[in-house]
Amino acid sequence: MGLVDRIVTVESGGNPNAQNTRSSAGGAGQFIDSTWLSMLRQHRPDLAAGKSDADLIALKTDPGLSREMTGAYAGDNAGILSKAGLPVTDGTQYLAHFAGPGGAVGLLNADPTAPAASVLGQRFARANPTMANMSAGDVVAWADRKMGGGSGSAPAAAPMAMAGPAGAADAPSSSPAPSQDQAPAKPQASASTWQAPPVITSDQIAALAAVPQAQAIQQRPLILGRQLAPFSLRG
Numbered sequence: 001m002g003l004v005d006r007i008v009t010v011e012s013g014g015n016p017n018a019q020n021t022r023s024s025a026g027g028a029g030q031f032i033d034s035t036w037l038s039m040l041r042q043h044r045p046d047l048a049a050g051k052s053d054a055d056l057i058a059l060k061t062d063p064g065l066s067r068e069m070t071g072a073y074a075g076d077n078a079g080i081l082s083k084a085g086l087p088v089t090d091g092t093q094y095l096a097h098f099a100g101p102g103g104a105v106g107l108l109n110a111d112p113t114a115p116a117a118s119v120l121g122q123r124f125a126r127a128n129p130t131m132a133n134m135s136a137g138d139v140v141a142w143a144d145r146k147m148g149g150g151s152g153s154a155p156a157a158a159p160m161a162m163a164g165p166a167g168a169a170d171a172p173s174s175s176p177a178p179s180q181d182q183a184p185a186k187p188q189a190s191a192s193t194w195q196a197p198p199v200i201t202s203d204q205i206a207a208l209a210a211v212p213q214a215q216a217i218q219q220r221p222l223i224l225g226r227q228l229a230p231f232s233l234r235g
Helices: 003-012 033-043 053-061 063-083 090-109 116-120 122-127 136-146 202-209 212-218
Strands: none
Touching: 003 063, 003 090, 033 053, 033 063, 053 063, 063 090, 090 116, 090 136, 116 122, 116 136
């Protein structure tokens, strides 16, 4: 399955009439209105000429055109990622489709432990309640898994994200997987980390013998060949 097929499958399950209830994202590629209008005017001026915004927005339900714009958007985003010196993979291209190219660049350049909302803004947190507490690294890994990368497989398709500018992404309908699929393994003991106890010298033994508590032990009666030690070395 190619990149466009995977994006469309994840975004809408291939349904050209899919509509996100939290935004204007619609169609097979789940483009928000502003991005859709911009893409048509840039890549299909022949269709955009002489048409109103409403007429162009209605074309989002055209499955062939939506797939065409999904591919064109992926190509545009790949160029932006490359110019920013960032990796161009199926995962990063989907990240740019979901969060917008600016959002993708911000997330990929951010400290992976930084809250994603601090990169994408509070609008992202409000629109994506299931992702509000995720870190930048979590969102990057989530997008990678959506395209079948990383250690997890691509989740089942569902209408969820919207293609648009940074911070304008919609929440997925299913909770995104965390960045770590498994809890970190507990450290195991290694023979290379073991250290032998320090050797006590004769001078240290002599110094210990001078301690009053040790002298008291020496003065205690022998029982079964051993001298009784006090319960506490405090006296």
